[in-house]
Amino acid sequence: MRTDIAQTVRLEDYRPSDFLIDRVDLDVRLHPTATRITATLSLRPNPKGRADAPLTLDGDEVSLKAVALDGRALPESEFEASPQSLTITQPPRGPFTLTIETEIDPTSNTKLMGLYRSSGNYCTQCEAEGFRRITYFLDRPDVMAVYTTRIEAERDEAPVLLGNGNRVEAGSLEGTSRHYAVWHDPHPKPSYLFALVGGRLGRVAKSFTTMSGREVELAIYVEPGKENRADYALDALERSMRWDERAFGREYDLDVFNIVAVSDFNMGAMENKGLNIFNDKYVLASPETATDADYANIEAIIAHEYFHNWSGNRVTCRDWFQLCLKEGLTVFRDQEFSSDERSRPVHRIAEVKTLRARQFLEDSSPLAHPVRPIQYREINNFYTATVYEKGAEIVRMLKALIGPADFRRGMDLYYERCDGTAATVEDFLAAFADVTGRDLSHFARWYAQAGTPRVTVKGTFDAAARTYRLDFTQETPPTPGQPTKEPMAIPVALGLVARDGSAIEAVSDRVNAEGVFVLDKASDSLTFTGVSAHPVPSLFREFSAPVKTILDLSNEELLVLLRHDSDAFNRWQAAQTVAMRLLAARSTGKAIADSDVADLATALRAFMETDALGDPAFAALVLTLPSEADIAQDIGRDVEPDMIHRARKEMRRRIGQACIETLRHFRDSLSATGAYSPDAASAGRRALRNASLDLLAAADAALGETLAREQFETAGNMTDRLAALSTLMTLPGDAREAALARFEESYRDEPLVLDKWFTLQAMIPEDGTLERVKRLMEHPGFSMNNPNRVRSLIGSFAMLNQVQFNRQDGSGYDFLADIVLRVDELNPQLAARLLTSFSSWRMMETKRRTHAKSALSRIAGKPNLSRDVSDIAARSLAEQQGQ
Ligand code: PHE
Ligand code: ZN
Numbered sequence: 041m042r043t044d045i046a047q048t049v050r051l052e053d054y055r056p057s058d059f060l061i062d063r064v065d066l067d068v069r070l071h072p073t074a075t076r077i078t079a080t081l082s083l084r085p086n087p088k089g090r091a092d093a094p095l096t097l098d099g100d101e102v103s104l105k106a107v108a109l110d111g112r113a114l115p116e117s118e119f120e121a122s123p124q125s126l127t128i129t130q131p132p133r134g135p136f137t138l139t140i141e142t143e144i145d146p147t148s149n150t151k152l153m154g155l156y157r158s159s160g161n162y163c164t165q166c167e168a169e170g171f172r173r174i175t176y177f178l179d180r181p182d183v184m185a186v187y188t189t190r191i192e193a194e195r196d197e198a199p200v201l202l203g204n205g206n207r208v209e210a211g212s213l214e215g216t217s218r219h220y221a222v223w224h225d226p227h228p229k230p231s232y233l234f235a236l237v238g239g240r241l242g243r244v245a246k247s248f249t250t251m252s253g254r255e256v257e258l259a260i261y262v263e264p265g266k267e268n269r270a271d272y273a274l275d276a277l278e279r280s281m282r283w284d285e286r287a288f289g290r291e292y293d294l295d296v297f298n299i300v301a302v303s304d305f306n307m308g309a310m311e312n313k314g315l316n317i318f319n320d321k322y323v324l325a326s327p328e329t330a331t332d333a334d335y336a337n338i339e340a341i342i343a344h345e346y347f348h349n350w351s352g353n354r355v356t357c358r359d360w361f362q363l364c365l366k367e368g369l370t371v372f373r374d375q376e377f378s379s380d381e382r383s384r385p386v387h388r389i390a391e392v393k394t395l396r397a398r399q400f401l402e403d404s405s406p407l408a409h410p411v412r413p414i415q416y417r418e419i420n421n422f423y424t425a426t427v428y429e430k431g432a433e434i435v436r437m438l439k440a441l442i443g444p445a446d447f448r449r450g451m452d453l454y455y456e457r458c459d460g461t462a463a464t465v466e467d468f469l470a471a472f473a474d475v476t477g478r479d480l481s482h483f484a485r486w487y488a489q490a491g492t493p494r495v496t497v498k499g500t501f502d503a504a505a506r507t508y509r510l511d512f513t514q515e516t517p518p519t520p521g522q523p524t525k526e527p528m529a530i531p532v533a534l535g536l537v538a539r540d541g542s543a544i545e546a547v548s549d550r551v552n553a554e555g556v557f558v559l560d561k562a563s564d565s566l567t568f569t570g571v572s573a574h575p576v577p578s579l580f581r582e583f584s585a586p587v588k589t590i591l592d593l594s595n596e597e598l599l600v601l602l603r604h605d606s607d608a609f610n611r612w613q614a615a616q617t618v619a620m621r622l623l624a625a626r627s628t629g630k631a632i633a634d635s636d637v638a639d640l641a642t643a644l645r646a647f648m649e650t651d652a653l654g655d656p657a658f659a660a661l662v663l664t665l666p667s668e669a670d671i672a673q674d675i676g677r678d679v680e681p682d683m684i685h686r687a688r689k690e691m692r693r694r695i696g697q698a699c700i701e702t703l704r705h706f707r708d709s710l711s712a713t714g715a716y717s718p719d720a721a722s723a724g725r726r727a728l729r730n731a732s733l734d735l736l737a738a739a740d741a742a743l744g745e746t747l748a749r750e751q752f753e754t755a756g757n758m759t760d761r762l763a764a765l766s767t768l769m770t771l772p773g774d775a776r777e778a779a780l781a782r783f784e785e786s787y788r789d790e791p792l793v794l795d796k797w798f799t800l801q802a803m804i805p806e807d808g809t810l811e812r813v814k815r816l817m818e819h820p821g822f823s824m825n826n827p828n829r830v831r832s833l834i835g836s837f838a839m840l841n842q843v844q845f846n847r848q849d850g851s852g853y854d855f856l857a858d859i860v861l862r863v864d865e866l867n868p869q870l871a872a873r874l875l876t877s878f879s880s881w882r883m884m885e886t887k888r889r890t891h892a893k894s895a896l897s898r899i900a901g902k903p904n905l906s907r908d909v910s911d912i913a914a915r916s917l918a919e920q921q922g923q
Contacts, residue, residue, distance in 0.1 A: 058089030161239025198238035235312030311348030368431015385608035641698035657724025696739025838877035850891025868906030
C-alpha cells in the first residue's frame with residue numbers, strides 16, 4: 041500500500057533531472073513469484089541540474105537486494121532505501137555506474153502495472169510510472185537511455201522471450217532447463233516505453249519493405265490456437281505503416297516490429313518501442329467472434345500504437361503535463377488514417393459522437409481539466425477524453441487554420457527539430473508558427489482553458505441589399521479552478537445553402553480559401569454579398585471546432601440542410617438537432633406539437649427513399665436518434681432519466697411507424713450475400729439493415745421479435761447475430777431469455793464474446809437489471825481481476841444504462857460504490873475509471889443528486905484508498921468554488 045499522502049505535482053515546478061542515465065543494462069531472471077532484476081545504470085550529473093544534489097531514484101513496491109557503485113557494494117550508511125525510493129546520499133560528481141538488484145512478485149501483481157502475469161505469461165506495462173515497480177529508476181520521461189535487456193526463463197514456461205529493439209543474442213543455459221535472449225534498442229527512450237514479454241505464444245508474421253527499401257519483420261503473438269484471429273490486425277499494421285510513409289513521410293526504424301496480445305490489460309494498448317502490448321480485444325477477430333465495430337477498433341488502435349513510434353517515441357514528452365503532445369496528435373493521426381481507409385464523413389460523425397459523449401461530458405463535470413493540465417495528484421487519472429479526443433481536435437483545428445500544405449511542413453519541421461528529444465506543447469506550436477510566420481499564441485489557449493465553448497449564431501437576410509449577415513458570440517462556462525474564461529480562436533467552416541438546393545455563390549472577405557471564418561473575439565460578424573434569396577447557413581462543417589452551437593434556425597430550415605447540404609456531417613447534424621429539440625422538450629415535460637414529430641419523420645422517410653442506399657453507413661447514422669446520455673447532457677440540469685427514456689422510446693416508435701415500409705424494404709434489399717468481409721462498405725450495409733431492424737421493433741414489437749429471432753438463429757457472422765440479440769433486449773419476454781441462454785451456450789469458452797453478452801444484459805433499461813448484474817458477477821466467466829470482464833459488465837451498467845444506474849432509490853450508485861471499493865484493493869486504475877461514471881451526478885434532479893453525493897462521500901471517507909480513487913472521489917465532490 042502506498043503510504044505517501046496525495047501530493048500535488050505542478051507544471052510550474054518542473055525542473056530538469058539532476059542526473060541523466062545514458063545506458064541501462066537489465067538482466068531479468070523470470071520467476072513466477074520471485075523475479076530477480078539486475079539493473080546496471082550508467083549515470084552522470086545533468087549539466088542543467090543542481091550541482092550537489094543527492095541521487096533519488098523512484099521505486100514502487102520493490103524490494104532491494106543489493107546495490108553497488110562502480111562495482112563497490114555500498115554499505116547501508118551510503119544509501120537510504122524504502123519500497124518507494126532509493127537515495128544515494130553523496131553520489132560522485134562525474135559519470136558512474138550503479139548496479140541495483142531487486143526482487144518482485146509478478147504473480148501477485150493485480151494492479152497490472154510493472155511486471156505481471158496474464159494467463160501465465162509474463163508481460164510489462166510501464167506507462168506512466170510502472171518501470172519503478174521493476175527497478176529503482178529516474179522514472180520520468182525526460183530521462184532517456186539506450187536499453188539492453190537480457191531475459192532469462194524456464195524454456196517450458198516461457199519459450200518466447202521478447203524485448204524492445206532487435207534481438208542480438210539467444211541461447212540455453214548449459215545443463216539447465218533455462219534459456220535466455222538479449223534485446224538491444226539503439227534508440228534512446230524514456231523508461232515508460234520499456235517492455236518485455238515471456239510466455240507460450242503463437243505467432244503470425246510477414247515481412248515489410250519500408251519506403252527506403254529496408255526489410256522489417258512484422259509479428260503478432262497471441263494465445264496458441266488463435267493465430268488465425270490475428271490476420272486482420274497484421275494487415276492493419278501493414279496498412280498503417282504504408283500510410284504513415286505516404287501521409288507524413290515517416291518510416292519505421294528497427295528490424296522487427298512485435299505486437300503481443302494479452303488478456304489482462306488496463307487500457308487499449310501500449311506503444312512500447314518495437315514491442316507493442318495490446319489488450320487482446322484489440323487484436324483478435326474472426327467473423328464468428330468479432331463485430332464490424334470490433335474490426336474498426338482493431339484497425340484504429342493498431343494504427344494508433346504504430347503511429348506513436350514517431351509521435352510519442354522518437355519525439356517523446358518532457359513531462360506528463362505534455363501528455364496531449366503524443367496522445368492528441370496520435371489520435372488525430374489514427375483518425376485521419378481511418379478516414380482515408382474508410383468513409384471520411386462517416387468516420388467524422390463517429391468521432392464527434394464519441395467526443396460529445398465522453399469529452400463534452402467530462403468538460404461539463406467536476407472532472408473538467410485543460411487539454412494540458414497544470415496539476416495532478418495521480419497521472420493515471422489524466423488519460424482522459426479531454427487529453428486524447430479534445431487534444432486531437434486541437435490538431436485538426438490547427439490544420440484548418442493554416443491549411444494542409446503548411447500543416448505538413450510544420451509536422452516535418454517538428455519531427456526534424458525534436459527527433460530524439462523530450463518535447464513540449466510549445467515546441468510543437470513553434471514548428472507551425474515558424475513555417476507559417478503566424479503568431480499562434482492566441483490559438484494556444486485551447487491547451488490551457490478547459491470547458492466547451494458555446495457559440496451562438498444569428499443570421500439576418502437583407503433582400504434589398506442582397507446581403508446575409510451572421511452574428512457570432514462565444515462564451516465558455518466556468519470549470520474547476522477557472523472561474524472566468526477568455527475568448528478562443530475558433531475556426532468556423534461554413535457555407536450557405538439555398539432552400540431549393542441550388543448553389544449559392546455568395547462571397548465574404550472574412551472567409552478564407554478553405555471556407556473558414558475565424559471567430560477569435562467574444563463577438564464578431566461577417567456579411568456575405570450577392571445573396572439573392574434567404575439562405576440557410578451551414579455552420580461548423582465537418583465539425584470544424586469542438587464547441588456547442590446555438591443556432592436560430594427553425595426545424596424546417598434544419599431539414600433543408602438534411603436534404604441539400606453538400607457537407608455530409610451537417611446533413612447528419614441537422615437531423616440530430618431537430619430530434620434533440622423534440623426529445624429535450626418531451627423529456628422535461630414540455631408539450632411538443634404532433635406535427636413537429638411528423639415533419640421529422642417525413643423528412644427522414646424522404647431521405648431514406650432517395651439517398652439512403654447510396655451510402656448505407658451514413659444512413660444508419662442519420663436513423664439513430666441522440667442517445668439518452670446525449671439528451672441528459674443537452675438538458676444539463678435537474679435531469680429525470682426515466683422521462684428521457686420514455687421520450688426517446690416514444691419518438692422511435694413514431695418514426696419507425698412512419699417509415700415502416702421503407703425499413704422493411706431495407707431489411708430485404710440489404711440482405712447479406714457471399715462470405716463476410718469486414719470492409720467499410722459491407723459493414724455499412726449491415727449497419728443500415730440492423731438499424732432498420734431496431735426501428736422496426738420499436739414500431740411493432742411483434743414484428744420486431746419475429747425478425748430478430750429469425751436473424752439471431754440464421755446470422756452468419758457476429759455482427760448480425762449480436763445486432764439481433766441487441767434488438768431482442770428491448771423486448772422483454774421468453775424469446776429474449778431463450779436467445780440469451782443460446783448465446784451463452786455457444787460462446788461459454790470465448791471470453792471476448794461473453795463480454796458482449798454481459799454488456800447487453802447490463803444495458804437492459806428495466807427494474808430487474810441491477811439484480812441481473814449482481815447474478816452475473818457469480819457467472820463462471822466473470823472475474824473481478826480481469827479489466828475487460830469488469831468493464832463489460834459493471835462499466836457498461838454504470839456508463840451505458842442511464843435509467844438503471846441512475847435509479848431514483850440510489851441503489852445503482854450504492855452498488856457502484858461497493859464495487860469501486862472492492863476493485864480498489866486489486867486494481868486502483870480500474871477502480872478509478874469505474875468511478876468516473878459519476879461524472880454526471882450534479883446534473884441529476886435532487887433525489888438522485890443526494891444519493892449520488894452520499895455514495896461518493898462514502899468512498900471518499902474510506903481509509904487507505906488508493907491515490908487513484910481518492911483523487912477522483914475528491915474532485916467529483918469538490919464544491920465548484922470560484923464559479
Ligand atoms: N499510451 C497508451 C496509448 O494511448 C495508453 C496507455 C496509457 C496504456 C497508460 C497503458 C497505460 O496508446
Ligand atoms: Zn496513445
